Amino acid sequence: MSKLDEQAIAILQKNDRGGYTVPTARLYPYQWNWDSAFVALGFLTFDRDRAWREIELLLEGQWHNGMIPSIIFRRDDPDYFPGPSSWQTQTACDPVPSIPSTGISQPPVLASILLTMVETGGEEDKRRASAVFDQVLKSHRWFQSERLSPVSNAITTVHPWETGRDNCPDWELGLNTMQIDPNLESYVRKDIEHANPDQRPSHEQYDKYLTMVKFGRDQNWNQKVITADGPFTMADPGIHFILLRANKDLLKLAKKMGKEDAAAELEGFVEHGNSASDYFWNESLGAFTARNLINGEFSNGFSSASALCFYAGAGSEQQHSRTIDHMKRIASKVKFMMPSWDPDADDFDPQRYWCGPVWPQMNYIIATGLEEHGHTQMADNIRRNLGQVIEQSGFRECFNPVSGEGCIGTDFSWTAAIWLAWASPSKQELAA
Numbered sequence: 304m305s306k307l308d309e310q311a312i313a314i315l316q317k318n319d320r321g322g323y324t325v326p327t328a329r330l331y332p333y334q335w336n337w338d339s340a341f342v343a344l345g346f347l348t349f350d351r352d353r354a355w356r357e358i359e360l361l362l363e364g365q366w367h368n369g370m371i372p373s374i375i376f377r378r379d380d381p382d383y384f385p386g387p388s389s390w391q392t393q394t395a396c397d398p399v400p401s402i403p404s405t406g407i408s409q410p411p412v413l414a415s416i417l418l419t420m421v422e423t424g425g426e427e428d429k430r431r432a433s434a435v436f437d438q439v440l441k442s443h444r445w446f447q448s449e450r451l452s453p454v455s456n457a458i459t460t461v462h463p464w465e466t467g468r469d470n471c472p473d474w475e476l477g478l479n480t481m482q483i484d485p486n487l488e489s490y491v492r493k494d495i496e497h498a499n500p501d502q503r504p505s506h507e508q509y510d511k512y513l514t515m516v517k518f519g520r521d522q523n524w525n526q527k528v529i530t531a532d533g534p535f536t537m538a539d540p541g542i543h544f545i546l547l548r549a550n551k552d553l554l555k556l557a558k559k560m561g562k563e564d565a566a567a568e569l570e571g572f573v574e575h576g577n578s579a580s581d582y583f584w585n586e587s588l589g590a591f592t593a594r595n596l597i598n599g600e601f602s603n604g605f606s607s608a609s610a611l612c613f614y615a616g617a618g619s620e621q622q623h624s625r626t627i628d629h630m631k632r633i634a635s636k637v638k639f640m641m642p643s644w645d646p647d648a649d650d651f652d653p654q655r656y657w658c659g660p661v662w663p664q665m666n667y668i669i670a671t672g673l674e675e676h677g678h679t680q681m682a683d684n685i686r687r688n689l690g691q692v693i694e695q696s697g698f699r700e701c702f703n704p705v706s707g708e709g710c711i712g713t714d715f716s717w718t719a720a721i722w723l724a725w726a727s728p729s730k731q732e733l734a735a
Contacts, residue, residue: 307694308729311719314698315345318716319353323360323377327700327712330494332380334361336373336409337467338717340416341664345720347420348730354420355431358413362438364402368526369445371413372404373464379403384492389516395523406516406524407465410545411446412668414439414553421556433560439553440565446546447572449526452596456579457538458546459530459596462515466539466608470504471643471657472650473593473602474537480597481534483507484514503656503711511535536596540583541608544591544615545668547576551616580617589625591618605629605645607665614672623676630681639688641669642704653703660701660710663689663721690726693718 318324323334324342331338339361346354364375376387387393387403396406417439421432452459460466463474487510494503504512515535522528530536554569583591585601590609593602612618612626629645636646643657643665644650652658666689673682692702692709698718699709724730 305727305729308723308727311345311698311722311727312349314714314719315342315716315723317714320377322356323375324357324716326717327715329382330712332383334364334375334377336361336371336375337412337664340412341667341717342720343416344419344724345716345722347423348723351420351424351428355428358417358420358435359431361413362435364400364404365438365442366396366400366404366445367398368449369441369443370408370449370526371411371442372400373407373409374405376403376405384490384494385513385516389490389513391520392524395520397523405464406519406529407462408442408445408450409465410467410542411442411549412545414443414549414556415545418552418556421559429560432556436553436556436560436562436565440557440569443546443550443553443569443572445526447575450530452536452538453531454596455538455582456575457582457594457596458542458579459536460539460542461519461529461533461535462512463535464512466541468539468541468606468608468643468657470508470655471606471608472604472648473539473606473608474535475650476593476595476600476602477535477537477597478508478511480595481511481514483510484517487514487517499654499711538582538594538596539608540591540593540606541611543576543579543583544608544611544617547573547580547615547617548611548668548672550576576615577617580612580615584618584622590629591622591626604648604650605633607641607643607662607669610641610669611672613676613678614668616672616675627678627681634681634684637704639692639702639704639707640685641666641688643701646704653705654708654710656701656711659704661689661692661704662701663693663715663718663726667721667725686726689721690728693722693726698722 326338339357343354343357365371390405393403421428450458463469550572557566585592590605644659666685670682670685692707695707696709700712700715701710
């Protein structure tokens, strides 16, 4: 075990809050949805029981309608905004969620992580997966019902935070067509007290983010109303491809467990996802991109989510070929792959959150898809690049793709987890 392996384990243990893990202290003091799923992969390398506890505690926050919220507020921490008093899901919702949370979800990677846990484990892992299977399936049903767009066959995202790619330039299409609520209450941001403001979303963006929160609160978090009439409604290739992959992986689990009815239902979800993929194809750019559901306008930039078509197993050979061409072009512009936004775009910023930095969890799922489709050299380069920036800059939240400098949070849980599960040379030696 290397020193970095030991540091990664220590970070996960330090960020453990008694069965759930915070992404990093102070900046993100709660349990995040897709963070916890990736964190489970890290715990899986040295404590399988603790990995399962991460998943089980995440599912404790599931809503009655099936939604797994983006953040579970197990306590009210004054270091974070907007917290439970802003979302008010405990007072606005009927029925009331079991634990205070946000009113939106996040990319549904959980089923894919569960499949990995089962395929690398034994009978106890199968038992624990079976125990949570129905809850995970219910969360997939929620996407297919509560988030299905009324104007297309795509899944709707109603807030940039729901995508996990918070301030990616993709979302400017939706932000530009909405107005800030004139009755928005004053607020004090906490994120810029704990991180460089130049690397975080702007104040105007935050006003619009909180306008979306206010709309949801005013609608008592009626998800169908928010999806149909919300101030921000876009189709995200990231959520689309991650959900399509998750449906395929949950289908594999259903077949392993002999759940025939669930398998039939999931086959329908997969068929829908495959057919919806072309909605994201931007022919003029030659890539899968986000779209504004209000007017159908495409985003005009290649993002890290554009590269997830391989992970989902979606798209034609021609679409795959053009995607690879973009990735080769981008690789010639940066030192470390895979940047979150196109370095040839005017709004590329290698230091600002989702406007350019390399994200560990995205590298992992992008490379997984590439390897499965025979692009092994590119997949290996993406893995090695992540290892290099971690060795250079430590376990940061994300990394500058040009310099390798670490950005935003320090001692970050999913970075430690992805290192242990995938990027560490120790892991590669075991795999060999």
